[in-house]
Amino acid sequence: MTANTTTIIETRAACKFFGEGESLVKAVNDVDLRIETGEFTAIAGPSGSGKSTLLNIISGLDHVTSGKIFMNGAEVTQYTDKELANLRLKHIGFVFQNFNLLPVLTAYENAEYILMLRGMPENERRDKVMAVLDKLGIADKAKNFPSQLSGGQQQRVAIARAIAANPTVVLADEPTANLDSKTAASLVEMMAELNEKEGITFLFSSHDPRILDCSKRVLVLTDGAISDDQKNN
Amino acid sequence: MERFFTLIKLALRNLGRQKRRTFISVSAVGFGLAIALFFLTLGDGIYAKLMEDAVRTNGGNFSFEHPDYRDAPAIDLFVSDVQTKRKQIANLPEVETTKLLVLGQGVIKTAHGATAVGIAGIEPGIEKTYSTVAEKITQGAYLEDTDKNAIVIGHLLAKRLKVKVGKKVVLSTNNQHGMLAEELFRVKGIFKLGADEADGYLVQIPIAQARAIFALDQNSATQLGVLLRDADDLDEVLQKAQKFTTNTATLRTWEETLPDLSNYIRTDRGSNQVFQGIMIIICLFTIFNTILMSALERTHEFSVQLALGTPLYMLKIQLVLEAFFLGFFGALFGFLVGGGLAWWVQVHGFDLRLVYEFEGELEVSGFVFDTIMRAKISKEVVLVLCGGVWLSTILMSLVPIQRLKNIPIAKVLR
């Protein structure tokens, strides 16, 4: 195994096909990819190019058709569902396109959710969550329920939830797609800052050119295959 | 532990989120439970009252009888040594009183005719307190301990024989040795129980006279009846009483001495239970529907929770907890409403005449009863009903939690 200490994600000839015969869709087709700690990488490509599917097989939300995926050197394509759940809980922070906060929990409780699942003691949790909410500028919304928050605020809570638990990597599938461009820009700025200052690794998908400009690295997917891999600056 | 509290919080808030639906299903199952609880405890109250009236008037909650008497009642099948036995049994703390009965058959005669009667030799002092016959005297008066050659008869018998209070009648029968015995009595009272069988057939005389005509001694009786302070103690007392049995005295429960009533109660209670059971099951379907729906429509949310790394078992516990609380509130609702109603009817009583129309008296298997009914709440009924509803609700959640593991998370979150 090529367990490079800094490589956190590696895919080898990863394929994910849907359907069969006539209707076979090669959503992810033979992707080889390495993500190192500290990266701020965007997966670009038009709708239907396989961005979500690639993120899903990396996080184990979906199973590969063939190929292998490694996380911190461990082959997660061999994992059971239970191990995958544990992997996501311990190592992956998620940010979804449509926020996906739990509606019955407040902003604070949503951000706290993963820490709670991990069994972190209450007082530690409180400090951690309040610090993160504060950093994201939504500490004053801690007691609000998602329905009482704007899209931008909800997505900040989602980012707070994703990073509060210090994940190995934050996977974000089109995190700004449901936000207006101004909110989107400030959100990306915030993620970039978290990457710069806290060293949090981000792998996200987007097809918004302005957002791709902020990324250190842009992988371009075309019909499920990586067609370009640019490093900015 | 903290995780568990979070699950409780999630479960309760999820119920609170669909307030209307939660309210509807809680009240549906609550009402079903309340109705069942009310009618079952009312039934139990009615049966207890029927039984109580009947055993007081007849042979007690249980009695000592000659072992062969039940199969072929005859005057020579009597319990001997009743006085000692009576003292022994009266010493048990659960026993309210004991009563002696001499029971035989004979013919009553007047100038207008003769007819067969059931003769009961009774102890007036005791019967006066306990028997419904004493309460139902419509003309004249009931027997007293000091009475000699006095008789009380039913109003139908009085009509047939055209006798009035104060008139003379002759009782004729065979004594225990098979010899003919006749005795003159004066009608002291006429009763109207409302049940034709009793009103046209039963006569009561003081036990001393009965012993005399049947040639029984002071120490003999057909039945030594035992009345309990609390009918529920029956099994316990039966065990204690077992040691007082002899070759002329065996134990008979009221169910054996009053088989018609006992059968009536058994079948009526059975059909009541079946009926209420069906209703509860129907109401449980509402709650089942709620549980399934609320799980089904939250597939997306569950997918989010699973994507975030929530262990499957925790999600399962969350759903079971939701059902746990739903069932709890339903059971509580039913308990408060049904139990409250039943309690009211237990304390204040409820006149059946408000609901049913009776011609004359309320008669069940030849026994006449008061129309004021009282519920009888028992721990068992409350526990079985409320616990059953609660438990079934919890069990229902096992259906949707089986589906959780099959949720295609990636597809749902697309």
Ligand SMILES: Nc1ncnc2c1ncn2[C@@H]1O[C@H](COP(=O)(O)OP(=O)(O)O)[C@@H](O)[C@H]1O
């Ligand atoms: N569950 C699925 N079943 C069938 N086809 C799917 C499924 N998920 C994705 N696809 C197909 O795979 C391709 C890639 O989809 P997706 O990864 O969602 O692209 P993107 O996120 O870049 O828009 C699309 O053609 C899509 O229709």
Ligand SMILES: [Mg+2]
């Ligand atoms: Mg997508």
